Amino acid sequence: MRKRKTAGSDDAAIDSEGTQPNSALARGFAILRAFQIGDTHLGNAELAERVGLPKATVSRLTQTLADVGMLTYLESIGKYELAPAVLSLGYVVLSRGEMHTLARPYMQQLAKDSGLGVGLGIRDGIDMTIIEYARGHYSSTMTAIGVGRRLPVGVTSMGWAAMHSLSASDQAAAFAELRAANGDRADAIQARMLKAFDEIHEFGFCTSAGEFSPAYNSVGVPLLHPNGSDVLAFHIAGPAYFLSQEDMREKWGPRLVEVAAKLRGEI
Numbered sequence: 080m081r082k083r084k085t086a087g088s089d090d091a092a093i094d095s096e097g098t099q100p101n102s103a104l105a106r107g108f109a110i111l112r113a114f115q116i117g118d119t120h121l122g123n124a125e126l127a128e129r130v131g132l133p134k135a136t137v138s139r140l141t142q143t144l145a146d147v148g149m150l151t152y153l154e155s156i157g158k159y160e161l162a163p164a165v166l167s168l169g170y171v172v173l174s175r176g177e178m179h180t181l182a183r184p185y186m187q188q189l190a191k192d193s194g195l196g197v198g199l200g201i202r203d204g205i206d207m208t209i210i211e212y213a214r215g216h217y218s219s220t221m222t223a224i225g226v227g228r229r230l231p232v233g234v235t236s237m238g239w240a241a242m243h244s245l246s247a248s249d250q251a252a253a254f255a256e257l258r259a260a261n262g263d264r265a266d267a268i269q270a271r272m273l274k275a276f277d278e279i280h281e282f283g284f285c286t287s288a289g290e291f292s293p294a295y296n297s298v299g300v301p302l303l304h305p306n307g308s309d310v311l312a313f314h315i316a317g318p319a320y321f322l323s324q325e326d327m328r329e330k331w332g333p334r335l336v337e338v339a340a341k342l343r344g345e346i
Contacts, residue, residue, distance in 0.1 A: 236299030
């Protein structure tokens with residue numbers, strides 16, 4: 080049986096500025112984000128490890144999320160799963176602006192021509208969430224990337240491209256978040272990202288050669304949504320023996336830049 084939280088618990092405390100509920104809300108979203116593709120059920124101990132919070136705090140948060148319909152508690156195994164309400168929110172995001180729908184035919188053609196995987200992602204903090212994906216014949220069995228997969232902003236060409244589209248103030252905030260999350264690696268991550276920005280300024284795209292996954296290359300291209308707020312980015316990715324650095328620079332990078340320009344109405 081799950082314990083009910085009491086009125087005296089720390090997560091129920093509300094100060095005059097209302098800061099505690101905001102903190103609890105942020106922690107609640109962290110719990111929901113802890114569920115990844117392939118996860119079916121997660122217990123409080125697993126969630127606590129993933130989000131870096133005490134198990135007692137996580138227990139109170141998961142109970143609240145279950146109470147409001149965002150998680151489903153499976154009493155037989157003492158674990159939680161995401162509830163349909165979370166999925167419905169995801170569909171609202173996907174339907175907004177329908178950029179992924181407009182991009183789909185271009186992505187499918189590029190995947191067919193290259194044989195590689197072509198993804199479109201939206202920035203969510205220091206992650207990118209894939210909202211559209213087209214598989215080429217080389218990528219069909221070689222990658223677990225697909226719609227709903229989250230990729231780290233700091234070490235992927237898609238993430239670098241998305242960061243490039245941010246305003247200076249938003250970039251500074253994102254760098255601060257990356258620094259807090261990556262500790263000693265933060266300086267190297269920021270330096271590599273700035274190098275990617277230089278590539279985008281010069282070519283319209285940035286490249287990654289084995290930096291996210293060994294022997295796996297990718298090209299990233301920014302795509303700022305017409306609404307001016309959603310930060311999107313493309314990537315084309317695959318094993319290095321199918322996606323050489325020369326082909327990234329001479330063939331598929333320029334093709335992906337062309338797709339982004341068409342979606343922005345520039346050509």
